[in-house]
Amino acid sequence: MVCTRNDLSAWKDFPKGLRVLLLDEDSDSAAEIKSKLEAMDYIVYTFCNESEALSAVSSRPESFHVAIIEVSTSSNNGGLKFLETAKDLPTIMTSNIHCISTMMKCIALGAVEFLRKPLSEDKLRNIWQHVVHKAFSVGGNDLSESLKPVKDSVASMLHLQSEEGEPNHEHSDKIEDASMIHENDREPSAVNSKYPAPSTPQLEQGGRLLVNGDVQEHTNWSTEKESGDPDGESKSVETTSGNIVAEVTAPVDQPQGPRETMVKGEADLVDCTKGERTVDSHPQDRVNSKDSHAGAKRPNTDSGLHSSWPNKADRKKLKVEWTTELHKEFVQAVDQLGIDQAIPSRILELMKVEGLTRHNVASHLQKYRMHKRHILPKEDNRRWPQSDQTQRSCYPHKPIMAFPPYHSNHVVPVGPFYPMWGTPHPASIQSWGSQGYYPWQPTETWHWKPYPGVHADAWGCPVMPIPRGNCSKHSKYAECSRIDCSSTMDNSSMPQSSVEHQPAEELIDEVVKEAINKPWLPLPLGLKPPSTDSVLAELSRQGISTIPPRINGSNSC
DNA sequence: AGAGAAATAT
DNA sequence: AATATTTCTC
Numbered sequence: 001m002v003c004t005r006n007d008l009s010a011w012k013d014f015p016k017g018l019r020v021l022l023l024d025e026d027s028d029s030a031a032e033i034k035s036k037l038e039a040m041d042y043i044v045y046t047f048c049n050e051s052e053a054l055s056a057v058s059s060r061p062e063s064f065h066v067a068i069i070e071v072s073t074s075s076n077n078g079g080l081k082f083l084e085t086a087k088d089l090p091t092i093m094t095s096n097i098h099c100i101s102t103m104m105k106c107i108a109l110g111a112v113e114f115l116r117k118p119l120s121e122d123k124l125r126n127i128w129q130h131v132v133h134k135a136f137s138v139g140g141n142d143l144s145e146s147l148k149p150v151k152d153s154v155a156s157m158l159h160l161q162s163e164e165g166e167p168n169h170e171h172s173d174k175i176e177d178a179s180m181i182h183e184n185d186r187e188p189s190a191v192n193s194k195y196p197a198p199s200t201p202q203l204e205q206g207g208r209l210l211v212n213g214d215v216q217e218h219t220n221w222s223t224e225k226e227s228g229d230p231d232g233e234s235k236s237v238e239t240t241s242g243n244i245v246a247e248v249t250a251p252v253d254q255p256q257g258p259r260e261t262m263v264k265g266e267a268d269l270v271d272c273t274k275g276e277r278t279v280d281s282h283p284q285d286r287v288n289s290k291d292s293h294a295g296a297k298r299p300n301t302d303s304g305l306h307s308s309w310p311n312k313a314d315r316k317k318l319k320v321e322w323t324t325e326l327h328k329e330f331v332q333a334v335d336q337l338g339i340d341q342a343i344p345s346r347i348l349e350l351m352k353v354e355g356l357t358r359h360n361v362a363s364h365l366q367k368y369r370m371h372k373r374h375i376l377p378k379e380d381n382r383r384w385p386q387s388d389q390t391q392r393s394c395y396p397h398k399p400i401m402a403f404p405p406y407h408s409n410h411v412v413p414v415g416p417f418y419p420m421w422g423t424p425h426p427a428s429i430q431s432w433g434s435q436g437y438y439p440w441q442p443t444e445t446w447h448w449k450p451y452p453g454v455h456a457d458a459w460g461c462p463v464m465p466i467p468r469g470n471c472s473k474h475s476k477y478a479e480c481s482r483i484d485c486s487s488t489m490d491n492s493s494m495p496q497s498s499v500e501h502q503p504a505e506e507l508i509d510e511v512v513k514e515a516i517n518k519p520w521l522p523l524p525l526g527l528k529p530p531s532t533d534s535v536l537a538e539l540s541r542q543g544i545s546t547i548p549p550r551i552n553g554s555n556s557c
Numbered sequence: 558a559g560a561g562a563a564a565t566a567t
Numbered sequence: 568a569a570t571a572t573t574t575c576t577c
Contacts, residue, residue, distance in 0.1 A: 319567085319571060343560065358559080363571060366561070 015128035016041035019146070021067040021089070023053040023082060025074065033068065033119050040125060050082055057086045062146045064089055065131045068119075069111075071095035071102060083109045088147070090130035094119060320360045329353065330364060 072078020
């Protein structure tokens, strides 16, 4: 009758079927208790003398979940021996005498509770709590066989994910609902309607699990890198069977450093539970915050609704708002990492923004790249009239043959495609580029590397006509190793439709790919060999520092 | 597992 | 229409 883990995952209506060892020398009393317990769908094993009970519990300890032991009046130590022996078994002592010292003795010896006779249904109803409590108090390893399944079952009910146990969503929701109420005395409502048998947790332990479940929700939110989405990206509080108690008892975690991102529920205006939440930011953490007026720009900042933490429903839909701030941090991270390192997880790491997920970053990065590739060149040309030519011309975005048609002297009054992203004013909303913020590592370091393992730019990347003069200012390796479009295309007569520039990009991709994959072949028309600078940079990037001294500054532009 | 692209949602 | 999230593919 060993209760295995599998049995327990099927223990849907816990605590029905809980196995109770009952020791009472008074057979009438025993019968009475037994019938009450059985009415609650507990399974009762009655013993009328201690030694029988002892042998039963020692020979098959896994057969019982809880014991109710009468403190015998007839013998001196009646019942206490059992208590001492069956330490793994949550044991409730009972007696019709209620001598305080006896009670204390029982508790001191490990009894989980002392119940005065007669044992009413109410008293008996809650004995399952001790089972659960024990299951969660004891470390996973020394958990007695009979309790493991209990723990699994409960963990599963609470959606705590004990090991790979399948979480039970219906249950978790209900429990969560119940826990939101924070009441100790639960009438047979949510939980109990599903588990009609006993219950009405009164003891601290019982309630604690639920309350802590709630706490954990919060903890989860504040630490999780990915909000509670089920794809498991949440690296936060992975509650496992071994550490639930510790986890749950720990104070709600104080973000120690990471900034927090602003997230917004979808229904901003509805009510406190749905309204936007602005997490307090930690000024001391904002080491990189460059603009003091940033706060004023935050469209969402502080509507005074700090009240409630997101409940589950809302949490799912929390939306990251890419404010200027946030975007700036993003760009900084990206710049800092450089093109080949700028992957969502690293960016996320660098940004240290609380609550931001890798998905968020990935998405933003996707957009960022799109803009870099397709939009910025246009934007750049048209919206940075003051810029020295270098900035524009050295843009690393790929293909350039198809630079958007447009004459620099022709002021285009029409709004940009993506006004948000291209606005030149540093203080205004998002602008993708990082120029101006991090002059030591300008966006030029963004060399899109379409083919893993090789830096395309080092091998020749197509590029716009090189403007006169300014090249030498930029030591980056990219700029001199590009196609000189003017040799093959006439800028002034370039196609006006940006549609036509797509195929050209792909073509260039192909050409570059070919050049990369077959370095022994002559470079295709339009590709220049890599410059010395670019080769050196690539070599040093790959950890090769010693180069034969045969370099003659041939990187003329 | 995680990056990136595409699809989908708001 | 812009942009964020989700889903899908590799």
